Amino acid sequence: MDKEIVELRDVVDYVTDQETSDSPEESNYSNRKSVYTALRQTHLPKLDDLDIIEYDKARGEMRLTPRAEQVRMYLEYVPENDIPWHVHYLGLTALSGLLVLTTHLGLYPFSIGWGTLTGILVLMFGVSSIVHTYQSRRSRLRDMDFAPLTE
Template identity: 40%
Template structure:
């Protein structure tokens, strides 16, 4: 007969679970995103409602109905802000209607960026590109046609073009895949 032993949870695991649970809602992710990119430390609840309403309904706040804004306000005040506060990501002064990031919010930021399953493995692309560049340089050095006629400047231009192109694509892809891309809703 097997006896089951109680396993005590790992404190890191519990913390990660709390972070994942907190970040499981888009409005909570949007609150963190806005606070992280906002210039002032403290933000009024009214400002959060306006911004999140705009993001959610994809229209300027002044074009939204009272009911649409109220829906966001109620969800933030009763559910999302208290949950963010209890997880330690924000300080929420309910009486003043003020919200502020805590120092622990940095822990949440790590989980706001992700790599999709179908994302490109950039280290492999750069390795392949380096190999191709080495072959081109070797062929030019050995005077193998058509690389024999490349001047040093032409060779440098080709290599610079290759690496610049992949760097631009890498930068674009990384920005597109970020949940918390600055300048708009995550």
């Protein structure tokens, strides 16, 4: 487990950057203060109570505990060179719309006919759904995989 110490200000910067479209230089004081307050008063103490992080409030430092690995499995994990499923389905929908439009307008070479188009669309979404279902079932937690919180 990574024992790297992270400072509160770095976490505040990261969360503020993720929640706002501003660049780090443009993140205004009120955004940073709001994130800082929420983290310091609520989120970090709760994560510390659950033994997910070790949080030193006085020093404004934290580090992950081994318990953090058990929590990670409940988050949507997308490998670096992969895309999330919602983006995949959004792309399929855009492609489908483009195919429908080009077929409707009769634009060559995409004027393939409505029957063929329907088959292609059903095949695209069907294969995607089967793969998505397979991957979801493969990563589904069973009762024996769940590590309950200990008091």
